[in-house]
Amino acid sequence: MTETAWALALAYGGDVERAESIFAHTHRRFRAADDAPGQGGALVMWGLAHERAGNVERAAELVAGAEVWERHLEGHVPGWGLYAAADCLLAVDRPGEAHALLGRAERVLQACGEAWAVALCRAHPAAKATQRSGKDRSS
Numbered sequence: 001m002t003e004t005a006w007a008l009a010l011a012y013g014g015d016v017e018r019a020e021s022i023f024a025h026t027h028r029r030f031r032a033a034d035d036a037p038g039q040g041g042a043l044v045m046w047g048l049a050h051e052r053a054g055n056v057e058r059a060a061e062l063v064a065g066a067e068v069w070e071r072h073l074e075g076h077v078p079g080w081g082l083y084a085a086a087d088c089l090l091a092v093d094r095p096g097e098a099h100a101l102l103g104r105a106e107r108v109l110q111a112c113g114e115a116w117a118v119a120l121c122r123a124h125p126a127a128k129a130t131q132r133s134g135k136d137r138s139s
Contacts, residue, residue: 004038004045011049019049040068044081047088056091063089063101070104079108079117083124090126098126 003026011019023046030038047062066081082105089098106121121127 004042008045008049012052016049016053023049036068036072040065040072040081043068044084048084051088051091056088059088060085060092060094063097066101070108076109076112076114076117079105079112079114081105082108083117083121086124086126095126102126 003022007019007022007026010016010022023042027039027042027046030042043065044062045065047059047065050056050061051059062081063085066078066085069078069081082101086098086102086105089095089101102121102124106118109117109121
């Protein structure tokens with residue numbers, strides 16, 4: 001995870017090309033080693049780097065990392081990955097998918113007893129936008 005954190009720092013510092021190379025390399029290594037936590041982390045951080053660079057379509061790829069974490073990890077980390085993925089999906093105008101991921105994030109965080117995180121999920125714009133659009137349809 002140190003390499004992916006380094007790549008994220010590089011991306012945030014503006015060296016996106018070098019960060020891309022490191023993310024791709026570390027993702028391949030984690031995948032080859034069948035290291036799901038590492039693979040998910042590389043994908044999530046890679047998505048965050050794209051989000052920071054303004055490439056929200058590519059940032060939405062972090063959904064894959066969040067889903068890897070959800071399948072293979074216990075605890076609150078998968079919930080936060082799903083929460084971040086919901087942010088990205090909302091940014092690329094995919095509110096239905098964002099709402100679905102946010103629901104999954106809320107369930108994971110609820111199971112961990114993270115009441116404040118559950119409250120954040122319920123206050124998230126993806127949750128509210130979907131609720132409003134549902135009310136609009138029934139009027």
